[in-house]
Each structure stands twice: as C-alpha cells, then as structure tokens.
Amino acid sequence: MKHPVTPDGRYFVVRGRLWRMANPALDEAERSDLVHRLMTARRAVRDAKQSVDRQAEAxxxxxxxxxxxxxxxxxxxxxSDGAPDLNRHMAKSTPYASWYEQIGRSRPGGT
Structure with a gap:
C-alpha cells in the first residue's frame, strides 16, 4: 500500500498528514463517475493555470x-458516531498518534 489507511478507514496518511477517504457507502458506479469528474476538473485547473485564465481557474x-x-x-x-473531522491534521497530534507511531516503525525507513 502506498499510503497507510487508519484502522477505521476514515483517513490515509501522506507525509504524516491525515487526508479524508471517500465515503465507502458510495456505490461503485457513483464513485467511478465522481472520480472521472474529479480528474476532468483537475485537468481544467491545470489548463486554466497554463493559460493564465483566473476566471476559468476559479x-x-x-x-x-x-x-x-x-x-x-x-x-x-x-x-455518524460523532467523531471529529481530523482532515489535514498531523497524525502525531491526533488520537491516531500511537497507531501512526507503530506503523512508522514497521515500514522500511519509517513514514
């Protein structure tokens, strides 16, 4: 696995930071459509930046x-369990700290 996922499946970790996962309740067709739309929108950001079109970029x-x-x-x-959103928080500063420390030690070179 390229990026570790928290045991509850809510976040993946990149360079020590938590990033929220997509909703696992989405059905495959809807998720696939949304990912396709996301990639299209990201390409539009890139193209607008290249053409220096601030309105299109926005x-x-x-x-x-x-x-x-x-x-x-x-x-x-x-x-729906009331747990807070920790998106973009550093894993070491969250309730996932001990889990993150454990996986850091078990991965070659740490994380």
Missing part, C-alpha cells in the same frame, strides 16, 4: 471542491 477549483464534497472527502463527515 471555476475549475470550484468544480474540484464540489466533486470532493460529493465523494465525502470534504464538507460534512460521512460517519
């Missing part, structure tokens, strides 16, 4: 945000 960033919210990666959390 619209493309908005499209990325809307799709990420639909995926459950941003906006309201997709779990």
């Amino acid at each position: 619209a493309a960033h908005k499209a990325v945000d809307e799709v990420k919210q639909a995926l459950g990666e941003r906006g309201p959390v997709w779990w």
Whole structure:
C-alpha cells in the first residue's frame, strides 16, 4: 500500500498528514463517475493555470471542491458516531498518534 489507511478507514496518511477517504457507502458506479469528474476538473485547473485564465481557474477549483464534497472527502463527515473531522491534521497530534507511531516503525525507513 502506498499510503497507510487508519484502522477505521476514515483517513490515509501522506507525509504524516491525515487526508479524508471517500465515503465507502458510495456505490461503485457513483464513485467511478465522481472520480472521472474529479480528474476532468483537475485537468481544467491545470489548463486554466497554463493559460493564465483566473476566471476559468476559479471555476475549475470550484468544480474540484464540489466533486470532493460529493465523494465525502470534504464538507460534512460521512460517519455518524460523532467523531471529529481530523482532515489535514498531523497524525502525531491526533488520537491516531500511537497507531501512526507503530506503523512508522514497521515500514522500511519509517513514514
């Protein structure tokens, strides 16, 4: 696995930072459609930056945000147990700290 996923499946970790996973309750067809839309929106961001079109870039960033919210990666959390959203927090500063320390020691070179 390229990036470790927290035991509860809510986040993956990149360079020590937690990033919210997509909602696992999405059916495969919907998830696939949303991922396709996300990639299209990200390409639009790239193209707008290359052409220095700030209006198009803003619209493309908005499209990325809307799709990420639909995926459950941003906006309201997709779990219902009342746990806080720790998206973008450093793993070592969260309740996942001991888990993160353990996996860091078990991976070659740490994480």
